[in-house]
Amino acid sequence: MKAINKKTLIIGAISLVVGLLAGWLIFGGNKKAADNQKEVSKAQAETVWTCSMHPQVRQQEPGDCPICGMDLIPVDETEGSDVDAAAISMSPTAMQLASIRTAVVGKTDPVKQVRLNGKVQPDERLLFSQSSHIPGRIEELMVSFTGQYVNEGQTIARIYSPDLVTAQEELFEAQKIAKEQPALFAAAKEKLKNWKLSDKQIAHILESGEIKENFPVTADISGYVSKKMVNTGDYVSRGQPLYEIADLSSVWVLFDVYESDMPWIEKGDMVSFTIASLPGEEFKGEISYLDPVIDPKTRVAKARIEYKNPNGKLKPEMFASGTVKAELDGKSNALVIPKTAVMWTGKRSVVYVKNNTAKGVNFVMREVLLGPALGDSYIVENGIKPGEEIAVHGTFSIDAAAQLAGKPSMMSPDDGQASTGHQHGSQTSGGKELSQADETDKASRTSESMQLSEAAKKALEPLYSAYLEWKEALSEDDFARAQKSAKSMKTVLTAIDMEVFEGDAHMAWMEYQEELKKGLEHVHHHDDIEPLRKSFQKVSVSMIEMTQAFDPLDDIIYVQHCPMADNDKGADWLSTDKEIKNPYFGSSMLKCGEITREIK
Numbered sequence: 001m002k003a004i005n006k007k008t009l010i011i012g013a014i015s016l017v018v019g020l021l022a023g024w025l026i027f028g029g030n031k032k033a034a035d036n037q038k039e040v041s042k043a044q045a046e047t048v049w050t051c052s053m054h055p056q057v058r059q060q061e062p063g064d065c066p067i068c069g070m071d072l073i074p075v076d077e078t079e080g081s082d083v084d085a086a087a088i089s090m091s092p093t094a095m096q097l098a099s100i101r102t103a104v105v106g107k108t109d110p111v112k113q114v115r116l117n118g119k120v121q122p123d124e125r126l127l128f129s130q131s132s133h134i135p136g137r138i139e140e141l142m143v144s145f146t147g148q149y150v151n152e153g154q155t156i157a158r159i160y161s162p163d164l165v166t167a168q169e170e171l172f173e174a175q176k177i178a179k180e181q182p183a184l185f186a187a188a189k190e191k192l193k194n195w196k197l198s199d200k201q202i203a204h205i206l207e208s209g210e211i212k213e214n215f216p217v218t219a220d221i222s223g224y225v226s227k228k229m230v231n232t233g234d235y236v237s238r239g240q241p242l243y244e245i246a247d248l249s250s251v252w253v254l255f256d257v258y259e260s261d262m263p264w265i266e267k268g269d270m271v272s273f274t275i276a277s278l279p280g281e282e283f284k285g286e287i288s289y290l291d292p293v294i295d296p297k298t299r300v301a302k303a304r305i306e307y308k309n310p311n312g313k314l315k316p317e318m319f320a321s322g323t324v325k326a327e328l329d330g331k332s333n334a335l336v337i338p339k340t341a342v343m344w345t346g347k348r349s350v351v352y353v354k355n356n357t358a359k360g361v362n363f364v365m366r367e368v369l370l371g372p373a374l375g376d377s378y379i380v381e382n383g384i385k386p387g388e389e390i391a392v393h394g395t396f397s398i399d400a401a402a403q404l405a406g407k408p409s410m411m412s413p414d415d416g417q418a419s420t421g422h423q424h425g426s427q428t429s430g431g432k433e434l435s436q437a438d439e440t441d442k443a444s445r446t447s448e449s450m451q452l453s454e455a456a457k458k459a460l461e462p463l464y465s466a467y468l469e470w471k472e473a474l475s476e477d478d479f480a481r482a483q484k485s486a487k488s489m490k491t492v493l494t495a496i497d498m499e500v501f502e503g504d505a506h507m508a509w510m511e512y513q514e515e516l517k518k519g520l521e522h523v524h525h526h527d528d529i530e531p532l533r534k535s536f537q538k539v540s541v542s543m544i545e546m547t548q549a550f551d552p553l554d555d556i557i558y559v560q561h562c563p564m565a566d567n568d569k570g571a572d573w574l575s576t577d578k579e580i581k582n583p584y585f586g587s588s589m590l591k592c593g594e595i596t597r598e599i600k
Helices: 002-046 092-097 162-176 182-194 199-208 259-264 395-404 436-449 454-475 479-495 504-520 529-550
Strands: 088-090 101-104 106-108 111-122 127-131 136-141 155-160 214-218 223-228 241-246 250-258 270-275 283-290 300-308 319-327 334-338 349-357 360-367 369-373 377-382 389-393 557-562 571-575 594-599
Touching: 088 395, 111 259, 111 270, 136 162, 155 241, 162 182, 162 199, 182 199, 250 259, 250 270, 250 319, 259 300, 259 504, 270 300, 334 389, 349 395, 360 395, 389 395, 395 557, 395 594, 454 479, 454 529, 454 571, 479 504, 479 529, 504 529, 529 571
Parallel strands: none
Antiparallel strands: 088 360, 101 389, 106 334, 111 250, 111 319, 127 241, 136 155, 155 214, 223 241, 250 300, 270 283, 270 319, 283 300, 334 377, 349 360, 349 389, 369 377, 557 571, 557 594
């Protein structure tokens, strides 16, 4: 009995311990798990989720990006907050995704690169008319087509001349009485010499004693026949041109100099140029003549280069592209920044300055006063200092983030900021620096001068129609339609009359027209839709800048952006519709993109 009680007590004790342990696990463990669950839920509630490609998206829970459909990721908690109300903070990850690159501003001796387009032409001083010195009928043409090369002294035609037959008869009669009347005999020979017969030919006639009916016409110079003016059987008078002969041992290269580039081009400037049909070769020449008169229709002047061409490599009508490097007087050691760093609305020019703080990296918009353009860069007159770091790539991404955050941006500046405008050239008056009031007034005048006339707006309508049609075709992956629209845009561009643009708008249009021509140059050669998309991207950059400067449309037009285009560098385009239809990816990512701003 005692043994049984002892065994019972042991079992009871074990049961009690197991029961206590189970109770702790059930009640205490559940409480800890509940506390842990509360902490997790609290952390999830405090976590903000964003898109790696569209950092402006902010949600309180995970999911898909409403713009491109990618998975959302937690916002990096190490990102610093804005230093001030106007700054845009960006983490290193966000900067890398937006392809933002920066550079330190420095001073240099500015050199303006002026690009010129032109053609090879014959040297006008080496163009000759080969005429007939004998009146009569063309019996035979030895040179029967243009482009044929002739040597000096070569027989190029034979002529039957009744007058020359009569003159020979007179020569024979005068020869008979040469001893009695030597003057008459000399006069008869002189008559033949007036028809360009040589002493040797006259002597040969006298020796043979026979009258020649057909006489040769010989080339006075060597060169290429550029024009044939007669045919066999034609009657020609004395001195009438038979051929036009061009000596191409020296040629002219005539470049078009736009009105806006005239101040930078001078006689004696060295031009480096290439020929489209001679790839890989570079030529150099000095400007020997600059046309003092601008063509009223094309608004260009001609700059001439005289080029020695002994081997005939350069042929008339070949296309040439040249570059002139012009040093600017009075602008040594100037502050220069890349064009990609500048955002220009037509009224204001702004850059984004990078600041490094203890809380991270941020960018602040800064308005700048621009001087002359130097090809791919600008001289800065005021607004930034040497040593400051600015964004030189990805500025539109920064500006888009600023607009979405409701902060000062290119299109929505602070009310307190004065508009200095996009000014070129000297910013002084009477040798004194312009005051802030002067700068504001100058910007106001510039703004008014950039307003387009109704004629100019009407002239641009077909250009925008072709561009928007091109965009639609690319978004639908329709290559044939896209190429047709691009060709149409190129045709429309060349047909626009420059004279409808007035004041500063005229100068600005010439720059935009030149950039658009470059973007559209090869659209008719493309045999695939991807090169067409590359061309569309280049054209879109100029179209957006022009739209901001001119505001030529009565309706709202949207600037839309795809951060994944151009190998994740991002690209923009214009659309009159809010709906995103991506022209850079088409059906593969049709809805990838966002509206970054509206131009009203």
